[in-house]
Amino acid sequence: MSKKRIALLGATGSIGTQALEVVQAYPERFDIQVLTAATNAELLVQQARTFRPRVVVIADESKYLGVKNALRDIPVTVLAGEAALEEVVRDGAIDLVISALVGSAGLRPTVAAIRAGKDIALANKETLVVAGQLVMELVQKHGVNLLPVDSEHSAIFQCMVGEAGATVDKIYLTASGGPFRGKNREYLTSVSCEQALRHPNWVMGAKITIDSATLMNKGLEVIEAKWLFGLQARQIDVVVHPQSIVHSLVQFADGSIKAQLGLPDMKLPIQYALTYPDRVENNFKRFNFVDFPELTFERPDTVAFRNLALAYQAMEAGGNMPCILNAANEVVVAAFLKGNVGFLQMSDIIEETMQRAVHMAAATLDDYMETDRKSREIAVELVTKAKNLYHIAK
Numbered sequence: 001m002s003k004k005r006i007a008l009l010g011a012t013g014s015i016g017t018q019a020l021e022v023v024q025a026y027p028e029r030f031d032i033q034v035l036t037a038a039t040n041a042e043l044l045v046q047q048a049r050t051f052r053p054r055v056v057v058i059a060d061e062s063k064y065l066g067v068k069n070a071l072r073d074i075p076v077t078v079l080a081g082e083a084a085l086e087e088v089v090r091d092g093a094i095d096l097v098i099s100a101l102v103g104s105a106g107l108r109p110t111v112a113a114i115r116a117g118k119d120i121a122l123a124n125k126e127t128l129v130v131a132g133q134l135v136m137e138l139v140q141k142h143g144v145n146l147l148p149v150d151s152e153h154s155a156i157f158q159c160m161v162g163e164a165g166a167t168v169d170k171i172y173l174t175a176s177g178g179p180f181r182g183k184n185r186e187y188l189t190s191v192s193c194e195q196a197l198r199h200p201n202w203v204m205g206a207k208i209t210i211d212s213a214t215l216m217n218k219g220l221e222v223i224e225a226k227w228l229f230g231l232q233a234r235q236i237d238v239v240v241h242p243q244s245i246v247h248s249l250v251q252f253a254d255g256s257i258k259a260q261l262g263l264p265d266m267k268l269p270i271q272y273a274l275t276y277p278d279r280v281e282n283n284f285k286r287f288n289f290v291d292f293p294e295l296t297f298e299r300p301d302t303v304a305f306r307n308l309a310l311a312y313q314a315m316e317a318g319g320n321m322p323c324i325l326n327a328a329n330e331v332v333v334a335a336f337l338k339g340n341v342g343f344l345q346m347s348d349i350i351e352e353t354m355q356r357a358v359h360m361a362a363a364t365l366d367d368y369m370e371t372d373r374k375s376r377e378i379a380v381e382l383v384t385k386a387k388n389l390y391h392i393a394k
């Protein structure tokens with residue numbers, strides 16, 4: 001068996017480091033060719049020493065010399081800057097690109113990789129949220145595999161294996177409900193960033209953890225699912241399942257439902273995306289029904305957690321609206337993490353940005369980049385206004 005040659009975008013993040021654990025467990029299957037980071041030079045250098053890639057990229061150009069010097073005794077090419085991310089994925093010696101950057105920064109490198117005919121293991125859901133139609137058309141055109149890493153989408157994907165001829169009635173994406181499940185708007189007015197970062201079941205990067213607390217993560221996943229599985233909005237339902245054991249479900253035309261279950265551990269969906277179509281033995285902790293005598297399900301509360309409803313609205317509006325939603329969300333999450341806006345203000349700013357940004361029914365890659373830029377400008381302006389009010393109220 002020849003080794004799968006991998007470029008890992010976002011190696012220093014939560015998904016990136018777990019992907020490297022999976023790779024390390026199967027040295028006979030995988031070969032790391034490229035590792036990239038934004039600013040975490042120290043970890044990138046450490047990873048380069050362990051995995052010996054041919055190329056590393058540090059997106060933050062001010063860190064270039066530090067990385068270059070730290071790796072001068074090993075044969076590795078060091079590149080810097082965002083543009084280098086698009087360059088490295090085109091390398092002829094790469095079979096699969098793991099897209100594990102966070103935010104819309106993942107779009108261009110992922111598109112470049114698809115255009116170069118590489119298979120993609122996709123964690124960066126923002127790529128499909130921002131430009132789902134364009135990305136799926138490119139996937140078709142270049143005949144590449146787009147393998148989901150997100151646990152819910154991996155679950156749906158696994159349920160679909162062997163069902164090529166079957167009609168899907170609908171899918172159910174499960175959501176843990178986050179740290180504020182069951183809380184009302186009054187309570188949410190004063191919740192802190194530290195509270196929002198305490199996810200009950202998953203340890204993840206800061207952005208997705210806040211998105212999980214606001215239910216925007218589920219909203220982004222609904223849009224991601226629409227594109228990945230070619231579904232209509234009415235075919236995608238969200239159900240809150242606090243135990244995070246049932247990772248998602250598919251209901252077929254005959255009413256039969258298939259689900260994928262397991263302990264909440266991202267290494268499993270990462271491994272499946274890397275080894276697909278094989279299932280490979282591992283030593284991950286096994287799920288035991290006795291430890292979870294109750295698996296419960298409830299409806300999401302879209303009155304308290306408006307982001308999920310906003311994401312459905314953006315999906316129905318189509319065109320560049322999900323891109324506007326995503327850009328505004330990235331701005332408000334960064335502001336919330338800095339303590340500049342309150343929890344509920346995030347939805348207000350996203351909604352107003354959706355109203356103020358120019359909606360286009362169809363968009364090119366450049367249109368999406370421009371929409372992203374302009375929507376961020378609007379959201380930043382709204383954050384500045386909200387920040388003053390928020391600090392006065394505090």
Ligand code: NDP
Pocket residue numbers: 009010011012013014015016036037038039040041059082100101102103105123124125126149150151202203204205206207208266
């Ligand atoms: P992290 O914030 O932990 O990691 C992000 C990675 O991307 C880091 O390597 C970071 O580098 C790099 N990065 C960030 N911004 C840029 C940029 N502008 N240019 C280049 N590189 C950049 O995120 P996660 O691993 O949590 O999430 C990654 C993606 O996977 C997200 O889209 C998320 O929604 C999705 N996902 C994550 C899950 C999880 O369990 N974490 C579960 C399912 C999906 P540096 O470290 O140097 O900052």
